[in-house]
Amino acid sequence: MAMGTDPRCVGIRRGGAGVDLGDHASRITTASRSCRVHFATAVLELLLANLLRGARQARVVSNEVGARAAAAGLAENDSNIHGDAQDELFARAFLALVATVTVLYLTRLLLAPLKRRAAATSPASLPCPRGLPLIGNLHQLGAVPHDSLAALAARHGAPLMLLRLGSVPTLVVSTAGALRAAFQPNDRAMSGRPALTAAARIAYGLQDIVFSHPGGAFWRAARRASLSDLLGAPRVRGVREGEVAALVAAIAGASAAGSPVNLSERLMATSKRILRRVAFGDGGGGEGSIEAGAVLDEMQKLLGAFFVADYMPWLGWVDALRGLRRRLERNFHELDAFYEKVIDDRLKKRAGSKGEDLHGDPAYRSTFNSRNQIKGILTDMFIAGTDTTAATVEWTTTELVRHPDILAKAQQEVRGAVAGGGGDIVLESDLPRLTYLKQVIRESMRVHPPVPLLVPRETIEPCAVYGCEVPAGTRVLVNARAIGQDPFAWGPDAARFVPERHAEVADLSDHKPWHDSFSLVPFGVGRRSCPGMHFANSAVELLLANLLLCFDWRAPRGEVVDLEQETGLTVHRKNPLVLVAERRRVQ
Numbered sequence: 001m002a003m004g005t006d007p008r009c010v011g012i013r014r015g016g017a018g019v020d021l022g023d024h025a026s027r028i029t030t031a032s033r034s035c036r037v038h039f040a041t042a043v044l045e046l047l048l049a050n051l052l053r054g055a056r057q058a059r060v061v062s063n064e065v066g067a068r069a070a071a072a073g074l075a076e077n078d079s080n081i082h083g084d085a086q087d088e089l090f091a092r093a094f095l096a097l098v099a100t101v102t103v104l105y106l107t108r109l110l111l112a113p114l115k116r117r118a119a120a121t122s123p124a125s126l127p128c129p130r131g132l133p134l135i136g137n138l139h140q141l142g143a144v145p146h147d148s149l150a151a152l153a154a155r156h157g158a159p160l161m162l163l164r165l166g167s168v169p170t171l172v173v174s175t176a177g178a179l180r181a182a183f184q185p186n187d188r189a190m191s192g193r194p195a196l197t198a199a200a201r202i203a204y205g206l207q208d209i210v211f212s213h214p215g216g217a218f219w220r221a222a223r224r225a226s227l228s229d230l231l232g233a234p235r236v237r238g239v240r241e242g243e244v245a246a247l248v249a250a251i252a253g254a255s256a257a258g259s260p261v262n263l264s265e266r267l268m269a270t271s272k273r274i275l276r277r278v279a280f281g282d283g284g285g286g287e288g289s290i291e292a293g294a295v296l297d298e299m300q301k302l303l304g305a306f307f308v309a310d311y312m313p314w315l316g317w318v319d320a321l322r323g324l325r326r327r328l329e330r331n332f333h334e335l336d337a338f339y340e341k342v343i344d345d346r347l348k349k350r351a352g353s354k355g356e357d358l359h360g361d362p363a364y365r366s367t368f369n370s371r372n373q374i375k376g377i378l379t380d381m382f383i384a385g386t387d388t389t390a391a392t393v394e395w396t397t398t399e400l401v402r403h404p405d406i407l408a409k410a411q412q413e414v415r416g417a418v419a420g421g422g423g424d425i426v427l428e429s430d431l432p433r434l435t436y437l438k439q440v441i442r443e444s445m446r447v448h449p450p451v452p453l454l455v456p457r458e459t460i461e462p463c464a465v466y467g468c469e470v471p472a473g474t475r476v477l478v479n480a481r482a483i484g485q486d487p488f489a490w491g492p493d494a495a496r497f498v499p500e501r502h503a504e505v506a507d508l509s510d511h512k513p514w515h516d517s518f519s520l521v522p523f524g525v526g527r528r529s530c531p532g533m534h535f536a537n538s539a540v541e542l543l544l545a546n547l548l549l550c551f552d553w554r555a556p557r558g559e560v561v562d563l564e565q566e567t568g569l570t571v572h573r574k575n576p577l578v579l580v581a582e583r584r585r586v587q
């Protein structure tokens with residue numbers, strides 16, 4: 001066990017039968033143990049003697065009172081008899097309680113050597129950094145949890161460590177090697193998701209893809225039908241190209257007078273519009289889309305909020321006191337009303353015709369047998385698809401502006417690739433030629449994975465990692481950010497932004513599944529990895545290619561673009577990315 005680890009932490013022992021609640025007694029020496037046995041026996045004897053004497057005295061006193069009453073000619077009264085019996089009963093009950101507690105205590109003391117011997121013969125358990133009573137290691141999550149966890153893992157030399165977040169045992173994976181060891185043999189066991197409070201409500205009681213039970217027919221059908229077919233549909237390409245062109249026009253307008261533009265805000269709006277148009281059809285949600293925007297924003301906030309019930313279920317009532325439960329209910333009902341309207345509108349419009357969106361296509365209607373399932377999937381697209389795409393472009397642009405040489409090289413590639421085709425816009429068909437841009441994006445996702453702790457997992461059955469048994473129901477956090485900085489996987493310059501390190505990747509253009517490699521996992525790992533990856537990569541590449549083609553970018557004079565991070569499931573910049581954009585003139 002590493003230095004500073006907590007022997008009382010919910011532990012996972014090699015070859016053990018599951019959760020070990022730790023053992024104070026194992027630290028008691030033989031001498032002090034035998035002292036304690038004697039002491040406990042003496043206390044028990046004393047207590048028994050006193051209680052028996054007390055009961056006897058009570059009986060004598062009550063008999064005397066009875067005798068005196070009889071002598072006084074009074075009839076023996078009922079309440080005296082009753083009180084006598086009560087005393088007796090109380091004494092017996094108390095005796096039984098003391099005897100039980102003492103027997104338990106003595107058994108524990110006597111079993112301690114056996115437990116110690118068992119612990120001594122089993123090799124080390126997973127490192128378990130010391131926590132506090134009740135909250136466990138929660139306080140160690142800090143302001144930026146993925147960075148705090150990476151620091152904690154480094155301090156304990158623990159690529160795989162076991163924390164207790166509140167009362168929840170949590171396995172944290174922090175290097176590529178540990179990820180391979182944990183997931184390669186246990187893909188199925190590691191494929192559950194915890195039923196977090198906000199997700200369970202907003203995703204219609206887990207009737208969605210992100211949080212539903214893995215391996216079920218619904219989960220499989222939903223992944224296949226909704227995300228590969230729907231997001232891969234031919235019209236999606238037109239939606240992306242149209243929205244990117246609109247973004248370029250908006251930035252050109254806003255920066256015409258030389259004023260800086262808030263790129264973070266604009267990227268988020270574009271990303272949302274793309275997803276809304278794909279999910280709801282061309283209107284992006286119709287007339288109600290502005291109000292819907294606020295409802296969806298609130299949903300994202302609630303999903304990232306800290307619900308005490310997710311860590312200390314017995315303290316869940318605190319969430320109600322904080323008003324979080326009420327907010328969640330209000331948001332759920334607003335969201336539901338919005339979905340109902342959208343689905344009704346779409347069904348009316350499409351009656352009798354074959355559509356390509358989720359709720360209009362008869363093929364989808366036969367796969368999903370309730371409206372709630374369709375609403376759950378729509379929610380997934382907003383949870384999983386909007387701010388992840390925006391954050392990726394935001395961080396990549398941040399790094400480009402901080403590295404003018406890399407920016408120039410990427411710009412040169414993009415401008416060269418479209419020179420023959422009119423040169424004023426990059427289309428999706430141009431993307432396969434942009435090899436260096438793909439390297440830049442990979443590097444950005446290595447250093448700034450938009451979902452640095454992925455989406456939490458939970459083991460659905462017991463499994464073994466490094467020979468240690470991990471019980472079912474253990475929460476699992478994969479630190480994609482720490483894995484991206486792992487010097488064993490990326491070399492001593494892992495902290496530097498060097499897109500060329502991906503030049504050797506055999507084929508950057510076919511969206512080779514990144515989750516096959518355990519050292520670059522921005523889209524997750526194994527069977528539960530992101531099904532929106534192809535869709536997202538196309539959107540990110542198209543957005544960046546057009547921003548580089550159409551504008552020259554720099555920080556406002558005298559300002560430096562920082563790397564401060566905001567917290568949340570998806571991690572954005574803390575300060576919005578505000579840049580000067582100079583429109584490039586096409587000759």
Ligand code: HEM
Nearest residue numbers: 210384385388389451454455523524525528529530532536
């Ligand atoms: C750059 C953009 C994106 C990133 C970085 C990203 C990242 C992730 C990550 C890390 C996970 C969890 C994987 C795991 O547990 O191993 C995930 C799951 C998921 N993502 Fe994405 N994602 C992105 C875009 C999208 C888009 C555009 C969609 C769909 C519109 C989407 C839909 C999903 C869904 C449905 C899941 C849950 C899969 C499951 O649990 O079976 N994602 N994503």
